[in-house]
Amino acid sequence: MPRVLTGITPSGALHIGNYFGAMQPAIELQDGGNAFYFIADYHSLAGLTNAKERRAYTQGIALDWLACGLDPEKAIFWRQSDVPEVSELMWLIGSLTPTGLLERAHSYKDKLAKGIGPSFGIFAYPVLMAADILLFDTNVVPVGKDQKQHLEMTRDIAIKFNLTYGETFVVPEEYILEEVAVIPGLDGQKMSKSYGNTVEIFGDEKTLRKKIMNIVMDSRTRQEPKPDAGKNLAVQLMKFVAPAEVAADFEARLRAGGLGYSDLKKGLFEYYWDFFAPYRARCAELAANLDYVEKVLRDGAEKARAVGNKTMDRARLACGLR
Numbered sequence: 001m002p003r004v005l006t007g008i009t010p011s012g013a014l015h016i017g018n019y020f021g022a023m024q025p026a027i028e029l030q031d032g033g034n035a036f037y038f039i040a041d042y043h044s045l046a047g048l049t050n051a052k053e054r055r056a057y058t059q060g061i062a063l064d065w066l067a068c069g070l071d072p073e074k075a076i077f078w079r080q081s082d083v084p085e086v087s088e089l090m091w092l093i094g095s096l097t098p099t100g101l102l103e104r105a106h107s108y109k110d111k112l113a114k115g116i117g118p119s120f121g122i123f124a125y126p127v128l129m130a131a132d133i134l135l136f137d138t139n140v141v142p143v144g145k146d147q148k149q150h151l152e153m154t155r156d157i158a159i160k161f162n163l164t165y166g167e168t169f170v171v172p173e174e175y176i177l178e179e180v181a182v183i184p185g186l187d188g189q190k191m192s193k194s195y196g197n198t199v200e201i202f203g204d205e206k207t208l209r210k211k212i213m214n215i216v217m218d219s220r221t222r223q224e225p226k227p228d229a230g231k232n233l234a235v236q237l238m239k240f241v242a243p244a245e246v247a248a249d250f251e252a253r254l255r256a257g258g259l260g261y262s263d264l265k266k267g268l269f270e271y272y273w274d275f276f277a278p279y280r281a282r283c284a285e286l287a288a289n290l291d292y293v294e295k296v297l298r299d300g301a302e303k304a305r306a307v308g309n310k311t312m313d314r315a316r317l318a319c320g321l322r
């Protein structure tokens with residue numbers, strides 16, 4: 001079974017786009033018995049400067065993942081900063097990384113264009129990400145398309161180190177989740193923390209109901225047939241949270257005319273709320289048992305560290321630090 005690794009940055013509350021696009025597939029992959037998942041708190045330093053928020057988001061992600069089915073018996077789950085060797089490895093590989101490679105990173109250019117940075121953290125972000133991946137002899141990294149270039153850079157960096165100092169790192173394969181649908185947000189763009197258009201996985205019922213009931217629809221009357229029902233945002237979201245036949249029935253009724261938008265949105269809210277109900281119960285249990293959550297992360301870090309230390313021994317020896 002190839003080793004699977006992925007990280008998620010604690011930069012906000014997780015939403016249903018994260019769930020269907022990243023968490024659900026990752027949780028399925030844990031059954032292979034070689035899954036490494038971590039909370040990328042070092043990465044969050046490059047954007048977020050509020051310590052309290054970082055702590056809260058990190059804890060939130062731990063709760064969300066465990067509540068949604070990450071099983072610490074099957075997958076290794078840890079907080080990045082509990083395995084500090086990753087920052088040492090970042091220096092080893094960063095010393096060989098051409099600045100031209102980093103200057104070409106889309107995410108870096110996008111951030112500069114938005115007026116964020118420029119800081120060393122933002123510039124060196126892909127090197128830290130490469131260190132995350134190489135430290136654990138990773139074979140495949142399931143991520144969204146936006147991370148494709150970072151993976152190519154990881155491969156380039158690994159190959160360069162291997163050519164310079166001899167075979168040291170496993171060169172990871174590309175595994176871009178092309179087939180994962182992009183979940184639209186409440187304004188029809190991709191759902192994203194940065195667009196303020198999210199439906200969180202967990203949160204207050206009243207607030208979330210209001211968010212869904214406030215989705216803007218057009219002004220056609222209830223009775224009017226709507227031949228474009230398949231493009232309706234509430235119908236699209238329904239397909240993720242309701243059984244296929246239920247979603248198809250809502251769509252057919254909207255198409256034929258007679259189903260009002262507010263009934264459609266009420267339906268969407270109910271199915272969304274029920275979909276996550278068992279996870280919500282588990283999340284509440286975990287929130288009342290934070291010592292357990294902390295222990296999972298610490299035990300995970302210990303296991304991850306044992307694997308990472310072997311790679312570090314190899315890397316230090318290869319480049320003559322030992």
Ligand code: ADP
Nearest residue numbers: 017018021022143144181182183190191192193
């Ligand atoms: P955000 O855009 O909200 O900041 P991240 O960039 O932190 O999300 O993404 C974390 C993971 O969730 C990535 O693997 C990404 O591909 C996935 N993801 C995020 N938003 C969506 C979406 N709307 N649809 C599908 N997958 C998504």
Ligand code: TRP
Nearest residue numbers: 006007008009040043129132141
């Ligand atoms: N950069 C990734 C993101 O923003 C998060 C991440 C950090 C990551 N290190 C990683 C993903 C290593 C995969 C592997 O989504």
